[in-house]
Amino acid sequence: MRYTAPAREAVDRSVFAVPPLADWQSFLPWLAEASWPSLDALNAAWPATVHERFAAQTRELLADGMHYEQRIAEHGTIATREANWHDLFNALIWLRYPAIKRALNALQVAEIATMGSKARSRPQYAATHFDEAGVIVAVRDQALQALWDTHDWHGLFWRHREAWRDGRLEVRVFGHALLEHALTPGKLLVGKAMSFAVGGAQDMNDVLAACAEGIAEGRLLRDPLQLRPLPLSGIPGWLPANALETFHLTAECYQPKRPGRSYPEPERLEHCPEPGDRAI
Template sequence: MKRFTPPEQWQISSLETGAFAHLRELFKVNELTDWPSPQWFSPFLTAINENNIPITFEDDAKVDFGERYYEQVIFETGVVPTRSENWHDLFGGFIWCLFPKTKALINHRHVQDIAEHGLQQRTKHRNALTLFDECGVVLAISESKWQQWLCDHQWKTAFVEHKHEWGKTIKPFMFGHANYEMLTKPYIGLTGKALFVCVPNEIFCKDLVTQYQYLDQALYEMISTDNCLADNKKLSPLPLLGVPGWHDENKDDSFYNNTDYFRAKRRMRT
């Protein structure tokens, strides 16, 4: 996965595109003048891990890992080790605030998988958990056509011909904090993994906080009950720069003519 070295100084201009609109509305990131400390997240945190310990953020350098893996530290102590002045961990903090139940469940699933299979063996389940945690995009949809179009790579149908329906019958919510990190320096080829969540139409009329709460509960049930992340089969490629409103260049419909980025679906031979 492509990673970026964070800048020495806080650069708010990196967060001015449409992809970061939710963070601006809910956390006022556009009003920050410097990197927030790990403790900055405290007023926004409601998460309690599946070991019944409240989630807190602490400076990574001050956390005693011992022989424990990152996910084990979170489960056993409630502490999320957080590197200072680091895009990746900053966005990870926002996701803990926005999807507290789902993040706690994913953490627990990692710990359970490690206990059963050890750290060295990466199971399909743990790979899917990681992929969604890093690169996931929740697509809330009230009509099944969206899943059909996007899974079938009908990009122009979904992104151009029906652009006016985004926000009305489909709405994207970032889950993968690595997506956010890479979108601070967007590049052609940047692709996330979509997970479709069916919602009632009236959800799109609710305020943003209520929408996140609804999706957090829905995701929790999909993972815990339906086992939707048993493997990565439910995750569909999503060109992030093609999402309407997320990238300035896609206002021009010709942007979608780049078939190296907006690739046709590979057909299986029979």
């Protein structure tokens, strides 16, 4: 069923105090105030030197006949529906993660050049899934990766709850549709994740840079099956219900691994601890 976001005046403001929307406090006035931010206000948040700008998605704008992605690549124009949650969150992602957004745009444009504007390739599907529902995960304990790979959700989210608090597992939500869905309190969220194995002095900024680089260099997002599900609603603090073990045994967001399904090795950053360095 297609998700319909609540009207702005109907949003329960408590959602902005819990993840994932709590991570966007620097944009809180644009999210929580009674009025929608103007495109001028959004554009004022860009550094002066960047190529891109948000532009109202009007009939006149679309009359140029260009594909959405090509318009961004050639003119820096991001067609944006005003007073629209989905497009507002897309704008916020552009402002926070421009390098990854540019890499996705370049991937889409390169595939359009090959496929045309009607057909879609496997990399395009992968890029779209990540753009809408993407999650970037830094894994500092590779034994936990094994739990994730086998869909041992009880182990990953209950037996090792502290891993989500102590930095062994760190998440950044990238998909703007996920942020939109989070406007509904209690909604179960499942992201389409890329996993990055890190260690030593590497931090999330290194992971984000590696994500953009991997997409730009054609290593990542070549197929939707490179993405793995991550039930975000199981992370401590993201949903009150997950404080009870029964949630992790019965929640609908936890699906078993399909027979024959496999996942790629996580992207590895330097100085990552090898599997087995920590005991489960």
